[in-house]
Amino acid sequence: MKQVQVKAWGEKPECVGVPDPEPLPADSPLIQVRVLAAGLHQIVRARASGTHYSAQGLPHIVGTDGVGTTVPEGKLVYFSAMTPTGGSFADVVTVPKTAITELPSSADPVQVAGLGNPVLASWMGLATRVEHKLVPEAFTCLIIGATTLSGKAAISVAREFGAAKVIGAARSVSKMEGLRLDGTVELNDADATKTNWAAALSADVVLDFLWGPQAASFVEALKPGKTVQYVQLGTLGGRETPFPGDVLRGKDLILRGSGPGAWSFPQLAQESPKMIGAIATGKIQPYKFKEMRLDDIESAWQDKSGERIVFRP
Numbered sequence: 001m002k003q004v005q006v007k008a009w010g011e012k013p014e015c016v017g018v019p020d021p022e023p024l025p026a027d028s029p030l031i032q033v034r035v036l037a038a039g040l041h042q043i044v045r046a047r048a049s050g051t052h053y054s055a056q057g058l059p060h061i062v063g064t065d066g067v068g069t070t071v072p073e074g075k076l077v078y079f080s081a082m083t084p085t086g087g088s089f090a091d092v093v094t095v096p097k098t099a100i101t102e103l104p105s106s107a108d109p110v111q112v113a114g115l116g117n118p119v120l121a122s123w124m125g126l127a128t129r130v131e132h133k134l135v136p137e138a139f140t141c142l143i144i145g146a147t148t149l150s151g152k153a154a155i156s157v158a159r160e161f162g163a164a165k166v167i168g169a170a171r172s173v174s175k176m177e178g179l180r181l182d183g184t185v186e187l188n189d190a191d192a193t194k195t196n197w198a199a200a201l202s203a204d205v206v207l208d209f210l211w212g213p214q215a216a217s218f219v220e221a222l223k224p225g226k227t228v229q230y231v232q233l234g235t236l237g238g239r240e241t242p243f244p245g246d247v248l249r250g251k252d253l254i255l256r257g258s259g260p261g262a263w264s265f266p267q268l269a270q271e272s273p274k275m276i277g278a279i280a281t282g283k284i285q286p287y288k289f290k291e292m293r294l295d296d297i298e299s300a301w302q303d304k305s306g307e308r309i310v311f312r313p
C-alpha cells in the first residue's frame with residue numbers, strides 16, 4: 001500500500017510502498033481504517049518539517065487525521081492519527097478505537113477531512129479552555145486571523161457555542177466580506193501598534209490564530225476591568241508577542257493556549273462526536289478544497305496557490 005513518509009527532518013515527504021498491515025485480532029484496542037480523504041493542514045506541514053512539538057521519531061508518517069471506512073466492517077468514520085510518529089496519508093491506517101468517530105453515511109468525506117482540524121482549533125478552545133461561567137450568555141467573540149481557514153470555521157463554531165456577536169480581525173477588510181461577521185477590524189500589518197481595535201473592545205472571548213505583535217497591540221487597547229478570556233491558537237503572525245508586565249497588570253485578562261497538551265486526548269474523544277457531527281451535518285460553512293492523490297505529494301508540498309488540499313489516496 002501507499003504511505004507518505006519523511007525519513008529525515010528537513011527532507012521533503014515522499015510517497016513510498018509499504019506492506020499492507022496484518023489483520024487485527026477482534027479484541028485489539030486498535031482498528032484499521034481504509035482512508036478516503038485526509039487534509040493537508042498547517043499542522044501537517046509543521047509536524048512533517050519537525051518543527052511541531054507533537055511530532056517525534058522517524059520515519060514520520062505524514063498527516064494528522066482523515067475520513068475512511070473501518071476494516072472489515074466498512075463503517076464511515078473520522079479518525080485522528082496524531083501520535084508522535086503520525087499519520088494519515090496512507091491507503092490504510094491503524095489507530096486506537098478511541099480515536100474514531102462514526103459519521104452519518106451522508107457525510108462528505110472531503111469536507112469532514114478538510115475541516116476537521118481547522119474546526120478542532122476553535123471547538124477545543126471554546127469547549128475546554130474557556131471558563132463559561134465567566135462569559136455572558138450572549139457573548140461577543142473576536143477572531144484574530146479571521147481569513148485563515150481555521151478563523152473562517154471559528155465563525156460558525158463560535159455561534160454554535162452561543163456567541164451573539166462575532167467580530168473578525170484580518171489584514172484585509174474586503175476578504176472578510178461575505179463571512180457573516182458582525183464587525184471587522186483591519187489589522188495594520190506594517191505597524192501593529194496602529195491597529196484600531198475599537199470595534200473589538202466588547203469581546204468577551206478572543207480566538208487568536210496570529211499571535212505576534214497584533215496580540216500585544218490588542219491587549220494594550222483593552223479597557224481596564226473588562227474580563228476577557230484570550231485563547232492562543234496559532235502563530236502565523238509570530239511565535240512571540242511583546243507583553244509588557246505593567247500592561248498585563250492593568251487588564252483583567254485570562255490567557256490560555258489550546259492544542260494537544262493544553263487539552264487531553266480523552267477530552268478530544270469526548271468532544272469529537274459533537275465537533276465532527278457539526279461538520280457532517282453542515283453546521284460549519286463548507287469550503288472548496290483542492291483534491292489530489294498521494295502520488296502528487298511532491299507538487300502538493302510546493303503548492304503556493306493558497307488553495308487548501310485534501311488527499312484522496
Ligand SMILES: NC(=O)c1ccc[n+]([C@@H]2O[C@H](COP(=O)([O-])OP(=O)(O)OC[C@H]3O[C@@H](n4cnc5c(N)ncnc54)[C@H](OP(=O)(O)O)[C@@H]3O)[C@@H](O)[C@H]2O)c1
Nearest residue numbers: 042117121147148149150171209233234235236237258259
Ligand atoms: N491550536 C490548534 O488546535 C490549531 C488547530 C488548527 C490550526 N492551528 C493554527 O492556526 C493557524 C491558522 O491555521 P490555518 O490552517 O487556518 O491557516 P491558513 O488557512 O493556512 O491561513 C492562511 C492565511 O493566514 C493569513 N495570514 C498569514 N500570515 C498573517 C499575518 N502575519 N497576519 C495576518 N494574517 C496572516 C493570510 O490571510 P490574508 O491573506 O487574508 O491576510 C493567509 O491567507 C496556524 O498557526 C495553525 O497552526 C491551531
